[in-house]
Amino acid sequence: MSDRRMLRPAAKWLVFCVILIELTGFGIVIPILPFMAPMLGGDTRDIALVLVTYNVGSVLMAPFWGRLSDRIGRRRVLMLCLLGMSLSYVALALASTLPQLYFARALAGMMAGTMPVASALMADFSPPHQRARAMGLVGTAFGVGLVLGPVLGGLLAGDAQGFARPAWFACGLSLAAMLAAAVLLPVERKPATEAAREPQRADGVLQFIQRQEAWLLMAQFVCHTMAYSACIYLFPVWAHQLYDWGPHEVGLFFGGAGMVMIIVQGGLLGVLTQRFGLKPVLRSGAVVFASAMALGGSFTLLPWGPAALFCCFAGATLCLPVLNTIASSWVSAQARGQMMGTTAAAAAVGRILGPLTTAVWFEVFGFRGAWWMNALVVGLLLLLSLSPTRFAEDPFVG
Secondary structure (H helix, E strand, O other), X not given: OHHXXXXXXXXXXXXXXXXXXXXXXXXXXXXXXXXXXXXXXXXXXXXXXXXXXXXXXXXXXXXXXXXXXXXXXXXXXXXHHHHHHHHHHHHHHHOOOHHHHHHXXXXXXXXXXXXXXXXXXXXXXXOHHHXXXXXXXXXXXXXXXXXXHHHHHHHHHOOOOOOHHHHHHHHHHHHHHHHHHHHHOOOOOOOOOHHHHHHHHHOOHXXXXXXXXXXXXXXXXXXXXXXXXXXXXXXXXXXHHXXXXXXXXXXXXXXXXXXXXXXXXXXXXXXXXXXXOHHHHHHHHHHHHHHHHHHHOOOOXXXXXXXXXXXXXXXXXXXXXXXXXXXXXXXXXXXXXXXXXXXXXXHHHHHHHHHHHHHHHHHHHHHHHHHHHHHHHHHHHHHHHXXXXXXXOXXXXX
C-alpha cells in the first residue's frame, strides 16, 4: 500500500505528460480546420459540420472507451485510443476532398477516449480532497496544449497552403504520447473486479445515468461544452470578418487563451475549491463566462473584443474541472471509467449542438446575436447548478 501511495504523485505527472503531448497534437489542428473546409470546397456550414462530425463519433464511442477501461485497465485503452488518433491525423493529412475531411474527423472522434480515460486515471491516483487539483492538472495540460498546439498549427500552416504539415506533426505527437504511455505509466495488474464487471455489461448509457441519478449533472456538461464549442467555432469566423485575421493570428489567440487556462487551472483552481467549495466556484465561473461572452460580442474594436473573450475562456476554464471533479466522485472507482466516458459523451453532445445552433443563430441574428444566445446557454448552466443534487452539501470545502 505504501508503494502505491508513493507512486501516486509521480503517476499523476506521467498522466499529465501523456495528456499534454496528445492535446498539443489536437490543438495543432484547431486553427486550420475552419480554413481547410472552405479550401476543399465547403462553406460556413461545412465548418460547423466538420466540428460536429468529430463529436458525433465521440458521443458514440466515449462511453465504450470508459467502460472498457474499467474492465481491462486504463493504460491499455489509453494506448489504443492514441494509436487510433494518430491514424486519424494521417487521414487528415491525406485529405484532398471534403468527404475525406469528414472521414478523418469522424475517425478522430471515434478514437477520442483519451480525455475520459486519463481523467479517470487522475481520479484513481487522487484522494477525494485532492481531486479538484488533479482535475485542474488535467485542465492545465489541456491549457498548455492549447498554447503550444494552435501556435504550432498556425506556424506550420503558414500561407494556408500547408495544411498537411500540421496534421503529420500531430500524428507524430500522438504516436509519441502512445509510446510515453507504454513506457512510463504503471501496468495495472487488476483492472477491475468481477463484481464491478457485471453492472458495466448490464447498463447502457441512459440506464447508467438514470441509475446514478445524474441527469442534471449531464445537462451541465452539455450546456458548458455547447457554449465553449460555439466560441471555438465562432471566433475564427468573427475575427476573420472583423479584423481580417487568418490561421496565424487565430492560433496566437488560442495560444493566449491556453495561457489563461494554465494560470486559472494550474494555480487558482485548487485554492478556490478548497476555500469556497466546488459549487460556488462553478457558479462564479459561469457568471464570468456568460458576461464576458455577451460583452465580447458587443465590441468591434481592437483590443476590446478579443480581451473580453479572453475573460470568457477564463470563466469557462473554471467550470469543466469542477464538473469533472463532481463526476469522478459521484461513483465508485470500479465505475469511474464509465462515468467519465458518459460525461465525455454528454460534453460531445454539447459540442454537436454548439456549432449547429450557432450557425443558425448567426444567420438569423448576426454575430452579436450569436454571442448573446450562447451567453444564455451559459445562464442555463448557472441555473442548473443551483438545483439541489447529491452534492448539495459540498464535501470539498476545507
